[in-house]
Amino acid sequence: MKTIKKVLLFFALLGLVACQANPAENKDNSTDKNPQQPVVYTSFYPIYDLTKSIAGEDLDVKSLMPLDVEAHDWEPSAKDMKDLSSADLLIINGASMEPWVDQVKEALPDLKILDLSQGLDLLNASEDEHEEADAHDHDHEEAEDHHHHHSDTDPHTFLSIKNAIQYVDKINLALKEIQPDTSQNFDQRSKDLSQELTDLLTKYQKVFSEKKSKTFIVPHSAFAYLAKDFNLDQYPLQGLTSVDEPDLKTIQAAITTCEKLGITKVFYEYGGPSKGAETIAKEAKVETAPLATMEMQVPSKGSKEVHYVDLMEMNLENISESLDS
Ligand SMILES: [Zn+2]
Structure with missing residues (x-):
């Protein structure tokens, strides 16, 4: 299990290097x-x-x-x-x-x-x-009569x-x-x-059915559907679409939550900045780990591609480890 994380990290770095070296190439995924x-x-x-x-x-x-x-x-x-x-x-x-x-x-x-x-x-x-x-x-259950404007989804x-x-x-x-x-x-x-x-999916169901703690701290509010599938609860540091660093108040609230719920890992966006998560981790004496929303830098070049399934496997491993209290 450790190796997959190392492999993913390797490709993340590789991806970053590839992008910096030749940003124009990223878009061209065609084989021609x-x-x-x-x-x-x-x-x-x-x-x-x-x-x-x-x-x-x-x-x-x-x-x-x-x-x-x-x-x-x-x-x-x-x-x-x-x-x-x-x-x-x-x-x-x-x-x-x-x-x-x-x-x-x-x-x-x-x-x-x-x-x-x-x-x-x-x-x-x-x-x-x-x-x-x-x-x-x-309460996460928003009122049913809420109008379904685009931004409300x-x-x-x-x-x-x-x-x-x-x-x-x-x-x-x-x-x-x-x-x-x-x-x-x-x-x-x-x-x-x-x-x-x-x-x-079966693996996710098995792992999370055996966990008592249910809350995991996420960089932005991207995991509601995943959480719902396994009766988990996401605690987002940022809103639905923001990937900025969380503010001080949010960081302090997260530190308290870590201590209260015995959370052992806080997450940063895979491919994104990790400063907010590191600040929380240091104060709450926990670790940091990446969670992939696949909205940012995802390695696409190199000899071996990383796929949706691989990233969701990494998410499973990291979320479940964060609940190991
Ligand atoms: Zn998002």
């Missing part, structure tokens, strides 16, 4: 082997990775968002729009994760778009976004493995539609990926 292949654009890393795992080399899968930007802060450029205009399909997470998609729909009304979160039970954004640290005592559906399993089916169907000739390949890879995800 076969210009005739249908082109599938995906919005950001987890969607790209799941789609690529199913498409293999049978389709040209690209990430619209460069893989080294923060997903919440990104918008497509004029060039991105031009690239999209010749795409066969755009796959997005939906649930307001890509607020720019309305712009795309307006500019390219004929572009086929697959919204993966469509039909899922979406969670409302918690109060944390608006009221910062004070909101932690609020928690967009982090992709961090639920249960959802990811559904994503795989939806992606498979869509890929088969644009290239029926290679349907068998898509079916086989989807089956394998679903199995991997189902095995990981």
Whole structure:
């Protein structure tokens, strides 16, 4: 188990180096082997990775968002729009994760778009976004009559493995539609990926059913869907979309929470800054560890790629260790 963390760290560093060395290259995930292949654009890393795992080399899968930007802060450029205009399909997470998609729909009304979160039970954004640290005592079950404006939806559906399993089916169907000739390949890879995800889900269920403590401290409010799947409780240092460092008041509240709940690890965003987490860790005498939301720097180059399943496995290991009190 230790090795996987070391391996992930290695790739994180590798990713950082690769980006600094050649930022322009990050976006180009195409193989360019076969210009005739249908082109599938995906919005950001987890969607790209799941789609690529199913498409293999049978389709040209690209990430619209460069893989080294923060997903919440990104918008497509004029060039991105031009690239999209010749795409066969755009796959997005939906649930307001890509607020720019309305712009795309307006500019390219004929572009086929697959919204993966469509039909899922979406969670409302918690109060944390608006009221910062004070909101932690609020009931997480927001009033049902809350209006469902875009900004009221928690967009982090992709961090639920249960959802990811559904994503795989939806992606498979869509890929088969644009290239029926290679349907068998898509079916086989989807089956394998679903199995991997189902095995990981079983592992999560087993690990967390044996834990008494349920609260884990996260860098930003991204883990509500994951927490819900396993009856856990996230304690976010930041709101839904912010990746800035937490303020002093938030840090102090987190230190108290660590002591009160016997939390042994605080998390920073995998690929992001760790200063806030380190401050808490030092004061509360606990450790720091990364949690991947896959919204930031995710290693994409190098000899061996790190996949959605690997990162969710790292999350499982680190969250469960933080509850080891
Ligand atoms: Zn987020």
